[in-house]
Amino acid sequence: MALSLRWKLAATYFVLIVLILGATNLFVVRVLERNYLRARETTHLANANIVATAGQDTLLKADRNAYYLIRDFGDRMGVRVLVLDPRGRVMLDSFAEGWLEGRVLRHEEVLAALAGTGTTGVHTLSTGERVLYAAVPVLRDKTVVAAVMLVADLDDLYAAVGQVRRQLFLASLASGLLAALLGLWLAGLLTRPVKELTGAVQRMARGQLEQRVPVRSGDELGRLADAFNAMSGRLAEVDRTRRRFLADASHELKSPLSSVKALAQALLDTDEPDPAVYREFLQDINTEIDRLARLVEDLLQLARLEEEGVPPPREPVDVTPLVHHVVALMRPRAEGGGVVLDVAVRSGLRWPVNPDLFTRILFNLLDNALRHTPAGGRVTVEALTDRKGEAGILRVADTGEGIPPEDLPRIFDRFYRVDRARARATGGTGLGLAIVRRAVEHHGGTINVTSRPGEGTTFEIAFPFNKTVTTFHTGETSGPYT
Numbered sequence: 001m002a003l004s005l006r007w008k009l010a011a012t013y014f015v016l017i018v019l020i021l022g023a024t025n026l027f028v029v030r031v032l033e034r035n036y037l038r039a040r041e042t043t044h045l046a047n048a049n050i051v052a053t054a055g056q057d058t059l060l061k062a063d064r065n066a067y068y069l070i071r072d073f074g075d076r077m078g079v080r081v082l083v084l085d086p087r088g089r090v091m092l093d094s095f096a097e098g099w100l101e102g103r104v105l106r107h108e109e110v111l112a113a114l115a116g117t118g119t120t121g122v123h124t125l126s127t128g129e130r131v132l133y134a135a136v137p138v139l140r141d142k143t144v145v146a147a148v149m150l151v152a153d154l155d156d157l158y159a160a161v162g163q164v165r166r167q168l169f170l171a172s173l174a175s176g177l178l179a180a181l182l183g184l185w186l187a188g189l190l191t192r193p194v195k196e197l198t199g200a201v202q203r204m205a206r207g208q209l210e211q212r213v214p215v216r217s218g219d220e221l222g223r224l225a226d227a228f229n230a231m232s233g234r235l236a237e238v239d240r241t242r243r244r245f246l247a248d249a250s251h252e253l254k255s256p257l258s259s260v261k262a263l264a265q266a267l268l269d270t271d272e273p274d275p276a277v278y279r280e281f282l283q284d285i286n287t288e289i290d291r292l293a294r295l296v297e298d299l300l301q302l303a304r305l306e307e308e309g310v311p312p313p314r315e316p317v318d319v320t321p322l323v324h325h326v327v328a329l330m331r332p333r334a335e336g337g338g339v340v341l342d343v344a345v346r347s348g349l350r351w352p353v354n355p356d357l358f359t360r361i362l363f364n365l366l367d368n369a370l371r372h373t374p375a376g377g378r379v380t381v382e383a384l385t386d387r388k389g390e391a392g393i394l395r396v397a398d399t400g401e402g403i404p405p406e407d408l409p410r411i412f413d414r415f416y417r418v419d420r421a422r423a424r425a426t427g428g429t430g431l432g433l434a435i436v437r438r439a440v441e442h443h444g445g446t447i448n449v450t451s452r453p454g455e456g457t458t459f460e461i462a463f464p465f466n467k468t469v470t471t472f473h474t475g476e477t478s479g480p481y482t
């Protein structure tokens with residue numbers, strides 16, 4: 001299994017802290033060691049000089065007194081004192097180890113001292129222990145007559161440095177672990193929303209579209225959770241709409257189909273020889289088939305309008321003939337129903353519209369107005385440019401039955417009819433205004449409806465002239481109303 005984000009973060013914290021502290025410690029220990037060593041060098045060089053000057057006369061004799069002198073010095077300073085003659089031969093040794101006396105030492109420090117300069121140096125003995133050599137010349141009348149060399153043990157110094165190093169190492173390790181724990185906690189905070197989101201996305205992938213994750217912060221992750229919730233809500237809504245649409249469409253298709261089926265069955269079952277009866281039945285069947293065809297056509301139209309991809313083209317067209325064409329189509333129906341159909345359209349109105357959609361919008365509005373206006377009423381069609389000259393206004397007003405306020409927000413929903421039972425008789429399917437809304441949205445336009453029950457209804461559509469098209473919310477709710 002892949003390492004989780006949480007552990008990766010924690011491990012990174014740990015490695016980073018340990019590396020940084022490790023490097024710092026190394027540096028600190030180095031500086032400490034150097035400073036300690038420098039202090040020792042100064043001290044022992046000074047001590048060697050004290051021996052060389054204070055004991056000058058005694059030392060040169062190299063007798064018992066000289067030995068006592070350097071042994072005394074050495075004891076007090078905690079060092080071994082050697083006195084060498086100008087050729088580097090050991091004359092006296094404060095440790096009185098016979099093997100060394102008489103030997104010639106050729107260490108750098110000895111050679112330097114015999115040449116006149118006091119120096120120090122650190123040496124590692126064959127036993128592994130480290131010592132400091134400090135050698136200075138013994139001068140008489142400005143000539144080197146001997147050299148004094150101190151051999152100082154550095155074990156305590158390195159032990160102290162080692163202890164500091166160990167403590168720093170432990171402190172670094174502890175800090176690293178602490179940082180790792182902190183990282184684990186912090187990463188937990190950070191990855192929790194990610195985990196929740198992952199879970200929600202997985203459930204969504206399995207088909208449970210309605211998911212909510214808690215928004216825990218205002219940072220990027222919080223905003224992601226927010227966006228996710230919005231997306232999930234929208235998807236669920238779209239899914240619900242789609243299901244409802246399918247159910248509604250099937251239902252709407254089913255009733256004319258059952259009618260056709262019943263009529264045909266009745267026709268088959270009858271022994272009636274009279275062709276007039278057959279004719280009557282066939283006429284009914286024909287009407288139902290017309291209704292079916294219209295329904296299917298409306299559904300197709302709606303589907304095309306909702307389809308994404310290349311939208312139907314719009315160009316500046318003279319809408320006046322379009323209006324007159326639709327009105328001419330409707331006039332016989334208006335006259336048949338005893339309704340006055342008024343048209344108030346100036347000529348030469350060039351609006352950026354799609355002619356087919358424009359015709360369809362007007363046709364559907366007029367169809368509704370005539371259907372809901374009783375005899376003696378009046379239906380008015382107006383087309384004009386708005387006061388600011390920014391949009392074309394198409395207005396269809398009637399003096400019909402009106403729409404109850406509580407139904408107003410829903411009339412643009414697919415299959416929505418104010419009075420279902422009566423709508424069946426008048427033949428509407430509730431797709432007309434849904435198509436109008438899509439077609440208007442396609443033009444970036446807006447729809448306003450004003451209606452008073454018993455007094456009449458006015459639909460007003462604005463087709464904006466500028467090219468920018470406002471994208472609409474295309475859910476089940478309707479456009480703006482007044």
Ligand SMILES: Nc1ncnc2c1ncn2[C@@H]1O[C@H](COP(=O)(O)OP(=O)(O)OP(=O)(O)O)[C@@H](O)[C@H]1O
Pocket residue numbers: 298364368369372398400401402403411412416417418419423427428429430431432433434457
């Ligand atoms: N001018 C109007 N006066 C009164 N009610 C209206 C008017 N226009 C629409 N409505 C109401 O709004 C409902 C929805 O209208 P829509 O055009 O979408 O459907 P329809 O006319 O019933 O059916 P279709 O247009 O598909 O044949 C109508 O059923 C009707 O109740």
Ligand SMILES: [Mg+2]
Pocket residue numbers: 364367368428430431432433
């Ligand atoms: Mg209609």
